Structure formats: C-alpha cells, structure tokens
Amino acid sequence: MQLRLADSCHLRGQAHRLATLALILAERGELKQATSTAERMLDCTAGMESERLAERIEAATTALNASDTQFVKAFVARARQQADIPL
Structure with missing residues (x-):
C-alpha cells in the first residue's frame, strides 16, 4: 500500500496521512x-504541539499495543514519551 506524501504538503498533513495508513495496516x-x-x-x-496529532498518535499506539513484538514495544515507548501518553 502506498501513501502519497507530496513534498509541498505540510508535515502535519503528512503526519495525519501516515496515522491513517498505520491504522489501516494494523487493522x-x-x-x-x-x-x-x-x-x-x-x-x-x-x-509539534497539537491535541489532534496527540490523539492520532494515541490511536496508533492503541492499535499496535496489542502486539507483543519488540519493534511494537519500541514504538509504543517512543510514542508515549513523545506525545506524553499515559501508560
């Protein structure tokens, strides 16, 4: 699955697109x-400070957190630290 990330697109827009794709892939x-x-x-x-982006990060973290793999654990730890998501 590919995601179009135009260079002219703002980082926030790219982040939202990536969040959506991550959720689809996790599903x-x-x-x-x-x-x-x-x-x-x-x-x-x-x-970035954005409540909406923090919600997207939290959604991705929740979707992936069910997995017990090391790469998911590393992502969850980073996401929680970066977005200040409670444990």
Missing part, C-alpha cells in the same frame, strides 16, 4: 509495516 494485521509507518508519523510530529 489488516500488517504490524511490521504499520509500526514502520507509525514511526515515520512520529518523525513528522517531533516537536
């Missing part, structure tokens, strides 16, 4: 790709 059970996509979303949102 389809493609956890490694979902986690990689969610990591890219975190890269885009680093340093």
Whole structure:
C-alpha cells in the first residue's frame, strides 16, 4: 500500500496521512509495516504541539499495543514519551 506524501504538503498533513495508513495496516494485521509507518508519523510530529496529532498518535499506539513484538514495544515507548501518553 502506498501513501502519497507530496513534498509541498505540510508535515502535519503528512503526519495525519501516515496515522491513517498505520491504522489501516494494523487493522489488516500488517504490524511490521504499520509500526514502520507509525514511526515515520512520529518523525513528522517531533516537536509539534497539537491535541489532534496527540490523539492520532494515541490511536496508533492503541492499535499496535496489542502486539507483543519488540519493534511494537519500541514504538509504543517512543510514542508515549513523545506525545506524553499515559501508560
């Protein structure tokens, strides 16, 4: 699955698109790709303060958190720290 990320698109827009894709991939059970996509979303949102983006990060974290794999655990830890999501 591909996601169009135009260079002229703002980072917030890219982050929202990546969040949507990560959720779709997680729902389809493609956890490694979902986690990689969610990591890219975190890269885009680093340093941003936005309640909406924090909600998107939390949704991705919740969707992936059911998995017990190391790469998901690393993402969840980073997401919680970056977005200040409670444990």
